[in-house]
Amino acid sequence: MKQANRIANLPPYFFAKLNGRIAELKQEGLDIIRLDIGSPDLPPPDFVLQALNRSAADPDHHSYAGYYGIPALRQAIADYYGRRFGVKLDPEAEVISLIGSKEGIAHVPTAFVNAGDAVLVPDPGYPTYRMGVVLVEGKTYPMPLLPENDYLPDLEALPRSVLRRAAVLWLNYPNNPTGAVAPLAFFERAVDFARQHGLLICHDAPYADVAYDGYEPPSMLQVDGAREVVLEFNSLSKSHNMAGWRIGMAVGSAQAVKALALVKTNLDSGIFRPIQDAAIAALTGDQSWVAGRNAIYQERRDIVLAGLKRAGLRARRPKASLYLWPQVPAGLASADFAERLLEETGVSVTPGTAFGQHGEGHVRISVGQATERIREAMDRLVNFMAKGGYSSA
Ligand SMILES: Cc1ncc(COP(=O)(O)O)c(C=O)c1O
Numbered sequence: 015m016k017q018a019n020r021i022a023n024l025p026p027y028f029f030a031k032l033n034g035r036i037a038e039l040k041q042e043g044l045d046i047i048r049l050d051i052g053s054p055d056l057p058p059p060d061f062v063l064q065a066l067n068r069s070a071a072d073p074d075h076h077s078y079a080g081y082y083g084i085p086a087l088r089q090a091i092a093d094y095y096g097r098r099f100g101v102k103l104d105p106e107a108e109v110i111s112l113i114g115s116k117e118g119i120a121h122v123p124t125a126f127v128n129a130g131d132a133v134l135v136p137d138p139g140y141p142t143y144r145m146g147v148v149l150v151e152g153k154t155y156p157m158p159l160l161p162e163n164d165y166l167p168d169l170e171a172l173p174r175s176v177l178r179r180a181a182v183l184w185l186n187y188p189n190n191p192t193g194a195v196a197p198l199a200f201f202e203r204a205v206d207f208a209r210q211h212g213l214l215i216c217h218d219a220p221y222a223d224v225a226y227d228g229y230e231p232p233s234m235l236q237v238d239g240a241r242e243v244v245l246e247f248n249s250l251s252k253s254h255n256m257a258g259w260r261i262g263m264a265v266g267s268a269q270a271v272k273a274l275a276l277v278k279t280n281l282d283s284g285i286f287r288p289i290q291d292a293a294i295a296a297l298t299g300d301q302s303w304v305a306g307r308n309a310i311y312q313e314r315r316d317i318v319l320a321g322l323k324r325a326g327l328r329a330r331r332p333k334a335s336l337y338l339w340p341q342v343p344a345g346l347a348s349a350d351f352a353e354r355l356l357e358e359t360g361v362s363v364t365p366g367t368a369f370g371q372h373g374e375g376h377v378r379i380s381v382g383q384a385t386e387r388i389r390e391a392m393d394r395l396v397n398f399m400a401k402g403g404y405s406s407a
Pocket of ligand 1: 220
């Protein structure tokens with residue numbers, strides 16, 4: 015069978031590969047604790063499930079449900095942005111629903127990038143920013159996220175020669191995998207920068223509602239003038255515990271929404287109506303449970319921090335996101351550390367290099383796992399470190 019040349023440059027998706035190894039280890043009887051994957055372990059609240067069931071019981075709700083998201087969903091998204099961020103959106107022109115934000119992210123290059131154009135991506139960063147670029151034969155240019163810059167990219171350091179051919183700048187705060195957050199002042203600088211260089215900023219914000227210690231992550235659309243140059247991606251996966259439901263959104267620049275819609279209308283046929291109705295319920299219903307859910311994550315974050323300390327591994331205290339980003343012991347590659355930890359203890363963490371070369375030296379730990387299992391995983395990690403006799407980084 016003939017295959018397209020472009021997939022030769024597409025690496026296997028890290029988690030798809032890891033899932034295969036984990037299935038084998040389970041078969042061998044190892045008790046696996048998955049702290050590698052950023053999927054909430056808890057379900058959405060009951061009123062969301064009820065909305066799904068009610069809608070599914072309607073015989074008219076099983077046909078194609080339209081391309082852009084039903085008007086009530088786009089209105090619910092606009093209302094959410096108004097309530098949560100004080101951002102006023104036109105639901106017709108500035109909002110489109112996505113089959114999970116990953117779908118929209120992967121289609122960005124098809125809509126905005128020509129062969130040979132550059133796409134600026136955070137490194138470490140969510141892999142999908144890069145993969146869609148490979149498929150359209152664009153070039154990704156990694157922007158290192160370094161601890162000394164609080165994991166914000168140094169925009170001024172980007173070479174002029176790259177900026178001249180750059181089409182899209184990806185940002186993601188609260189950040190996966192580092193757990194870093196961005197102040198509004200950084201978003202202001204980024205919007206200015208995008209205007210100066212004729213870039214579209216794609217800001218990926220699925221963790222905007224997963225935050226701790228009273229912190230409230232901003233939307234980039236809060237910046238004056240952002241709606242001209244920013245397309246913000248968001249999702250109910252993490253905010254409302256609906257990762258498997260596949261529902262997200264892109265909001266902001268009307269021109270960008272239109273371009274993405276043109277790609278999508280040609281490639282997909284929208285989202286199952288009952289899922290859209292459930293998302294409306296999730297966005298417009300009582301939000302007080304979100305604080306309770308975040309309190310559970312916060313407790314887990316603190317358990318992980320305490321465990322890492324006992325294990326002799328250094329990590330920052332994230333104010334948001336599902337992730338901790340500890341340093342691995344000095345001299346050990348993060349992939350080797352993650353592999354040995356998995357094979358010897360059954361605790362699965364993600365090597366930093368799954369997110370780019372600047373992820374080396376770190377692993378990512380997710381708090382989307384039952385609290386007791388996280389405790390258990392930390393005990394295993396502490397033993398593993400004691401047995402290995404590693405010194406901390
Ligand atoms: C930064 C980031 N963006 C996007 C996604 C994709 O989320 P969704 O479930 O909405 O496709 C994830 C999922 O882990 C993520 O971490």
